[in-house]
Amino acid sequence: MDYFIVVVTTVAGLYFHWWLYVRIRRWMDRDLALSMAGKDERKKAYMLECLDKARAQKVKRAELAAWLEREAAGYTD
Template identity: 70%
Template sequence: MDYFIIFITTAAGLYFHWWLYVRIKRWVDRDLALSLAGDDAAKRAYMLERLDAAKAAGVKRGELPAWLQRAAEAYRAT
């Protein structure tokens, strides 16, 4: 019975840490997109759409800042 309790608490702890890690990654990515948008509400919505598009396109985390920077510059051009 003791091993069962240890297994359950360990599994719950690992799941919680994984969940927290994923949430923090999402918050950081969203914060990056919004920081590139500034105070312009339309650009903020555009950058969040671009973030969703980057996730759908499978852009890697290391390439995401440059990808979002190019998207922000493309917004200025339009």
């Protein structure tokens, strides 16, 4: 029974840390996209759409900032 408790708590702890890591990465990506939009509400919505598009295209994390900058530069009102 002791091994079962150790295994369950270890698995739960690992899952929680993975979940937290993924959440923080998503928050950082969202913050990056919004920081490129400034105070323009329409550009913020556009940048969030671009972030969703980048996720759908599976843009690598190392390339995400440059990809979002290109999309922000192409934004027109």
